[in-house]
Amino acid sequence: MPSKEQCPEIRAEIRKFCSKYGDEYWRKLDKEHTYPEQFVQELTEAGWLAALIPDQYGGSGLSMKEASVILEEINRSGGNSAACHAQMYIMGSLLRHGSEEQKRRYLPKIAKGEVRLQAFGVTEPDAGSDTTHIRTFAKKDGDFYVVNGGKIFTSRVQHSDMLLLLARTTPYEQCEKKTMGMSIFLVDLRTAGDSLEVRPIDTMVNHETNQLFFRDLKVPKENLIGEEGRGFYYILDGMNAERILVASESIGDARWFIARSVRYGKERVIFGRAIAQNQGIQFPIAQAYAQTEAADLMRFRAAEMFDAGEPCGPEANMAKLLCAQASWAAGNAALDTHGGYGFAAEYDVERKFRECRLFSIAPVSNNMVLNYVAEHVLGMPRSY
Numbered sequence: 001m002p003s004k005e006q007c008p009e010i011r012a013e014i015r016k017f018c019s020k021y022g023d024e025y026w027r028k029l030d031k032e033h034t035y036p037e038q039f040v041q042e043l044t045e046a047g048w049l050a051a052l053i054p055d056q057y058g059g060s061g062l063s064m065k066e067a068s069v070i071l072e073e074i075n076r077s078g079g080n081s082a083a084c085h086a087q088m089y090i091m092g093s094l095l096r097h098g099s100e101e102q103k104r105r106y107l108p109k110i111a112k113g114e115v116r117l118q119a120f121g122v123t124e125p126d127a128g129s130d131t132t133h134i135r136t137f138a139k140k141d142g143d144f145y146v147v148n149g150g151k152i153f154t155s156r157v158q159h160s161d162m163l164l165l166l167a168r169t170t171p172y173e174q175c176e177k178k179t180m181g182m183s184i185f186l187v188d189l190r191t192a193g194d195s196l197e198v199r200p201i202d203t204m205v206n207h208e209t210n211q212l213f214f215r216d217l218k219v220p221k222e223n224l225i226g227e228e229g230r231g232f233y234y235i236l237d238g239m240n241a242e243r244i245l246v247a248s249e250s251i252g253d254a255r256w257f258i259a260r261s262v263r264y265g266k267e268r269v270i271f272g273r274a275i276a277q278n279q280g281i282q283f284p285i286a287q288a289y290a291q292t293e294a295a296d297l298m299r300f301r302a303a304e305m306f307d308a309g310e311p312c313g314p315e316a317n318m319a320k321l322l323c324a325q326a327s328w329a330a331g332n333a334a335l336d337t338h339g340g341y342g343f344a345a346e347y348d349v350e351r352k353f354r355e356c357r358l359f360s361i362a363p364v365s366n367n368m369v370l371n372y373v374a375e376h377v378l379g380m381p382r383s384y
């Protein structure tokens with residue numbers, strides 16, 4: 001549909017790959033609330049989830065632009081890459097801030113799929129969007145840090161070997177700057193035993209997410225990434241990649257909705273004519289298409305700046321916002337176009353409608369993106 005598509009070779013490969021995992025595959029998983037294990041395993045073995053790991057550590061060494069196209073195409077095929085997208089970007093903290101020894105130990109295994117690092121524990125029940133108020137604490141004790149506290153909405157823990165954890169290492173009250181005193185750790189979920197309780201959360205989408213409780217969990221001190229106390233900045237560093245990739249998934253969703261709407265609108269004959277002949281049907285689809293194309297430009301601009309090593313916070317944030325809004329507009333158009341059938345699971349519109357909505361809230365809510373743009377881009381006073 002878009003006149004000139006970027007990275008056509010990668011698109012063609014991913015389309016071929018995804019053609020083996022059709023609507024029925026994703027629909028069944030959604031109904032049964034189960035994890036797309038086979039899809040993720042095969043995607044990993046094919047090397048696609050190691051896109052952003054440099055060649056020297058066994059990855060594919062692709063650009064952010066190319067990586068973003070991989071996730072876009074998965075969602076555009078009707079799939080849901082949120083099941084595994086984090087395997088692509090969580091390792092970024094390790095890559096940027098880990099020691100050479102840590103990188104050599106973990107990255108080649110992550111690239112091969114021998115180790116899954118796709119769980120990321122930041123959000124806490126009492127802190128929410130206000131990350132500096134997290135309470136999970138890692139106390140240094142000899143060769144270990146002892147972790148106590150809890151996280152919420154920690155996704156993919158049951159399908160991950162390791163977790164990237166953000167914890168306070170200095171109490172909030174003792175920090176001169178509230179963004180200091182937090183650290184990031186690699187937690188080996190395979191050896192956590194009873195020190196970690198995982199309580200699954202039933203959600204509106206098929207997204208394996210959990211509440212976690214840490215009780216005297218011992219993490220070896222060599223699993224600290226970077227400098228103690230600077231973890232918040234390391235997490236911030238990784239957010240641009242996360243925002244750009246999630247934005248691309250929204251673009252994939254939007255394009256799926258638009259394609260399905262156009263097809264159904266032309267096929268469905270009511271009052272003796274195709275419903276797509278009515279402007280009431282055409283306009284919302286055309287509007288969503290225009291929104292999607294515009295949002296996509298911001299996504300590629302952010303990705304290209306990221307690849308050039310330029311600061312791209314505003315662009316990555318705006319891409320995430322605009323792409324999430326475009327997919328939501330396209331989802332609504334698709335639901336209206338399909339009428340009652342949009343609610344029937346076998347048309348997949350209702351599933352994608354639920355799935356695309358997540359990106360207005362997670363990994364960061366659109367409100368927080370607007371706060372960022374208002375304060376840091378436009379220089380208006382902080383509102384909170």
Ligand SMILES: Cc1cc2nc3c(=O)[nH]c(=O)nc-3n(C[C@H](O)[C@H](O)[C@H](O)COP(=O)(O)OP(=O)(O)OC[C@H]3O[C@@H](n4cnc5c(N)ncnc54)[C@H](O)[C@@H]3O)c2cc1C
Pocket residue numbers: 119120121122123127128129130152153154155156203207209358361362363364365366367368371383384
């Ligand atoms: C399915 C799912 C998977 C997730 N996976 C992960 C994960 O793997 N790891 C992880 O760490 N987290 C994860 N999250 C958590 C997600 O990042 C948070 O839900 C999100 O950041 C918002 O935090 P909150 O839910 O506590 O909302 P709150 O912070 O309580 O906010 C609630 C609402 O108030 C608004 N609000 C709050 N403060 C302001 C303000 N100052 N100005 C304007 N509006 C404001 C917010 O925008 C939001 O709309 C996941 C969430 C979901 C639903």
